[in-house]
Amino acid sequence: MTEFASARVAIIGGGVVGVSALYHLAKAGWKDVILLEKNELTAGSTWHAAGNVPTFSASWSLMNMQRYSAQLYRGLGEEVGYPMNYHVTGSLRIGHSQERLLEFQKVAGMGRYQGMDMEVLGPDEIRGRYPFLETHDLTGALYDPNDGDIDPAQLTQALATGARQMGARIERFCPVTAARWTGKEWILSTPKGEVRAEYVVNAAGYYAAEVGKLFNRRVPMMVMSHQYLLFDAIPELEAWSAESGHKLPLLRDVDSSYYLRQEKMGFNLGPYENPCQAHWATPDDPMPEDFSFQLYPDALERLEWHIADAMARVPLLEKAGLQKVINGPIPYTPDGNPLIGPMPGVPNAFEACVFTFGICQGGGAGKVLAEWVTEGATEWDMWSCDPRRFTGFEDHDYCIAKGKEVYGNEYAMHFPHHAWSEGRDKKLSPVHERTKALSAQFGPFNGWERPLWYARPGDDIAEASQRSWRREGPWFAAVKAECEAVRDACGILDLPGFSRYWLSGPGTADWLSRQITGKLPATGRLGLAYFADDKGRIVTEMSVARFGEEEFLLITAATAQSHDRAWLEKHLEAGITLQEVTDLWSCQILTGPKAREVLQAAGAEADLSKGWLTHQSGTIAGREVWFARVSFAGELGWELHTKTADTLAVWDAVLAAGAPLGLKPFGMFALNSLRIEKGYRAWKGDLSTDYNILQGGLERFVDWAKPEFRGKARLEALKAEGVNRRFATLVIEAGAFDPPYMATIWNGDEVVGEVTSGYFGHRVGKCIGLCMLRSDLNVPGQALEVEIFGERRRAEVQADEPLWDPKNLRIRA
Template sequence: MKTHVKALVVGGGAVGTAIAYHLGKAGWDTMLLERDELTCGSTWHAAGLLPLFNMSFATSHIHDYSVKFYKTLEAETGLNPGFSVVGNLRMAQSQARMDEYMLYATTAETVGIPYEWLSPAQIKERWPLVRTEDLIGALFHPTDGYINPADVTMAMAKGARQFGVAIERKWQVDAYDWTGSEWRMTCTKMAEKGGNLVATDEQTVITAEHVVTATGNHAQRTARLLGLKIPAIPVEHQFIVTEPDPELLAYRKAGGAEHPVLRDADAKWYVREERGGWILGPYEEGAPARFKYAVPESFRADLFQLDLERIEEEYMSMIHRIPSSETVGLKDDFNGPICYTPDGNPLLGPAPGLRNMWLAEGFSFGITAAGGTGHYLAQMMVEGEAEIDMAALDPKRYGPWMTTEYAVQKNEECYSHVYVLHHPDEEREAARPLRTSPAYDRQKAKGAQFGQVNGWERPNYYGPVDAPDGFDREARSFRRGGWWPYAVEEAKAIREGVGLIDATAFAKHAVTGPGATAFLDWFTCNRLPKVGRINLTYALTTAGTVRSEYTIVRRGSDSYYLVSAGAWAAYDADFLRKTAEDFMAGGGEYVAIQDVTTQWGVFAIAGPKSRDVLNNLVRDAVPETVLSNKRFPWLSVRDIELGMVPTMALRVAYTGELGWELHHPIEMQTHLWDRLMDAGEAHGLKLVGARAQNWLRQEKSYRAFGTELGRDATPLEAGLDRFVDLSKDFHGKAAMEATGIRSSCVTVLVDGPEDADPWGREALYSGGQLVGRLTSGGYSAAFDRSIGMGYVRPNLAQPGQRLEVKMFDRLWPAEITEESPYDPSNETIRKDG
């Protein structure tokens, strides 16, 4: 066995094997270790489905790659992976479900995934065993189907070996140690004894430049060995196999085509043919998490006891949908662990705080995702970045506040929500509230309906003060939901009067020390602000694309306060710290990075009357001049006193109106809240949530990280030239310039349906051709039209260019506007007083 490799993959399921294959294909000296046998984890009892349906742009690319890749394996390796390309039929019992499918379908178009719409009559004509009278229609993917999980894994393993990858079975990693330049793993030989897998006395040490963990159900053990928190915990998933169905056998004997994988999402199950019978896989309520801390040593390729009572409702609904299955007996059953994460997406990318350690954990749809995971993770490792933005799957989307109990509750919820309607305004309720700002109860009493970002409770909008429990659930829709009128009034309040937004969830970091200025000048692409001033800037990847967005506040010559998106606090902290370490290792002076997110609360007050409200609270010798342009110009910072609260006030406004961000000691938040509410009463102060703020920032063409900004576009492609100082050297500059302009970010106004706005996932067309996609969407109160932002071909990125937006399976007219269509000259934001 090799004792040194460039890359070591730990875990021999479908995911780990696919990663080893693609690293080997890229020319890396790679070895895979499996503690038992290949496929002995969740892979062996997976149903092998390959669903292309996914609302995530990144995950859709991953699934699409897998489906295409698996079709090439037999020609490459000589092994048949058992791919049955029967298609995937997603049936809908309601218009809301069809709305969901239509939103997904426009996203699928941006990836190039084919689909068809079928009416109930067309379904019945093709597959007469399916009952259709209570269906609205269906979405059909003709290019996917199901595959044999063991066969596809073995085919990838053979392909990996052909690329020189070494695969070693019965070896377990018991310790990971970083030497400063490589990983040193202590590995133990495992052996079978009495049906169990036990450790022997044989050990070896393996060193590797890079390590990938793809340990599936053993993720909690991996987390302990690495000193990490990894919210990947398995949940029971059971499926049953019936005896042969005589009517199905007769249908097939008469020349009937094999049924596609049938999904009745409203009934929460999938069904496919299996040797003349049926496989039923439900996603029921009450499935418990297992192995919260570790997989028992005695558990190998084992299963749990079946709980038929728990899936009785789903079983009866299968009989309803396929009446011929009613008299068919049960042949086999499976109830095994399938790893989940709180949001259902895998944890894929660099491990927090560690060098050259890569996580590939938490795959609830591991067979579907395996091939694409190997492809895109290998790109990240070998080339520095993947061709698509993988940030949505980054393990650091969950910070150190995450606990085992949180993961258990959210993973169980995620399992039961696989087939629940996934509204774009969905907010899941398990493990909430958890992280709350001091003003939370006051906001709730005012009708706040909360969303969760990085564990924080943040008002999405303010509904009726006496709103009953479940009000927000009932308000959700794929169209303009019940919350929409409240958000409209909030947006109008900021444009016409004054509004108050809780932005406490913002990520905040202090960067100080003798090397702070030189570090940040190299770390970001814009020039640094002068003391007392503010700049918006971007940190780039090695590929020259946008890694993070920061508002930099310069407090002193070598003292900076950085504000970034709340959802990305751990992601930003990790990148800051690792890059600062690289800077110092290269000879730079000392830089200190401190996460101060929980020390500072933030209220954003904005609107034409915002200065009037604050003037009532400012404590100063000449209070009426404190907030004037002369003493407090746009893009500056001042320490002021608001009542008894010392406040670091930033003259910025993400809404594009006159306004300030009020950064205050979080322990004083309720006092400041009460004083602001009192002072605002005479001026009609309105409480505003995140949804109205999102609409308002689109009216100003303000890009947002995670939508317009990401690791698949440079700041020049994002149209942020004014924030890029090409006269200096900065991280990623050469790659950014070499990339050129592949697509351009634009703002569009849309004449769409009367009852709906785009969500930011829609395809953009011109002359019947796909030319781009939206990344954000919503409603503009200023223009009384739908609005969106997105990327199009550079030759089309001109104001006045007519486009079409795909919504609800129709093309709706849209027009590219000038940059910042609302107040393009920034007169309101600079208003004096």
């Protein structure tokens, strides 16, 4: 096949996201880029999208992305000389419950922090913005002045125009039929000839799984049927619009699960029904080779309830005749967020696909994707969209079940103690049946079922009881008792799923030293290691155990499995062997002042006098155990790492021996309470690329004397300049609610920081917030306020030491 084109980057897919990626790559200076579209631009989800552009999101990173999109679209038409219909109408998101109003307050606080003037309205204020609305049973609404709608085809063409003006190339009717990696570049086969590219991007929308197969990549996704209805013009609406000079705000009844938008002088109604319909999900319903500008047959019987509810909410809708039904495919990942970032396991390949809300996220997605390609990292921490958050266990059935669950709960609130029910029991600990028999209530972590808390007789374990923002639910008293058992006697936590990597070979120690900011542990010892990027930002945290001069075991979070493996592989040097051993081992945390007594009673054969941050091999019940003398709970304790086949025997022996000594099982909720009292950071909350190592308060893990480590030059410059924000611990008079992630911190009328994790510490009896705070206010005793669901609650900065056991006497016992 002859060569047809060559480029630094080839993007596969010409919907709004693919074209936005092309535009942003060219804008970043990479003008030698090409987009390959199998049909016409906008084919796929883009052409039939409703075109709504909300900035609302419960996710900080997605809100950043959507905010950027809205700002970009306002000036894009003028910038590239392409006229666009973009109506910034504002929106009302109405609520029927107090819980929903709390969500509105939470998101409004995030929006204000990002510079958007969101406003929570009372029931009496709503009709002033939307006179045709029935408000008798509403508790309030969230008003977003930046919301609106845009013509998806015009948006896509405007981005394409801008990309072409900067030198980018677009080839329509040019499907990619094969892909081959030469070791230096990709060769893509098309009917027009071969395309050579240094990098490729899968931006193929609901065809992303088919394109993924070209790269031996199984994309975790499914396709939903989504319908929206277009209604004829209504004279009353036309008269009101003429008199007011503008359109109605976009209305979302999130508790009834639909949006209602003024479309010219009629309405556009878009429900998210439950039960819902997946497509191309079975062998009897295969994905067609081309579904570019096609729709599914109408299925209005699925929407009857929503239509009736919308007509009751806005009676004016009853006067409109139904004009048209759009029923088209929309792709979903198992968590509903898109895939943006490196394609797992594939060199020089990226994904920007599976967008459920591609129009409102497309502008920001292009920016993020261009940063990934051109800089190797993004401005905002985008773990919420990183393809590596999925690790391969997400099979076809899982993707279907979770996609339908997300769609059917599109506007659902995501409560801090609630675990969704679909796609469960994918990975079970060897002692799962034991913990289940003890009334463990489980939650998934990278597919692993871990105990969250242990219900006691009479505790309400119904899923509905988890749906609350409040601190105190059925779990609260049980978690308190679990924490007290760890404090006073001993607790055991079954913790399957730690990600483990074995590093060995000549030069391993030197290489690893250059990857982390601090010192390597001596043989027989272990410690925390922080990995920074070239900008000095926090990439990840791993425990490093040294077994020999050139032999190390790296342990990291279950959810970090693909992320951290990819980071290690990316920087690995010749002669060093990286072996993942995650599935070979399981783990239990045994911790509390009687932990040593429990191990002795269980007949542990190991030197239990060895101190903190040591490790050794030994046995319990005749089974091999690797004893790591650490405790994320901040008490005397060990991590008991066992081979999978030996885990049950060790659990049984320890539990039986410990029962007379007060040993109790505890769960992840208790661990969260225990760790936050020690100021221990959580990955992708307190530890993320939104912060550099010095801002994160991690300077004690920096060895400035080392001649080289990644990010050193930037960190030295930051140290000389002085960082403007630093990690701090707050004690908060929080009332009935713990502060949510990214809760705003105020000093008077000035925003001075954000809470990165907050929870109630049962040992100290206080609500604790770990936060990022302006440096000049990071002074013990400084009084501040934390905005929690719309209310400012008094907070006080603590000393730079743990609230519990500040001298680490208990953990070193």
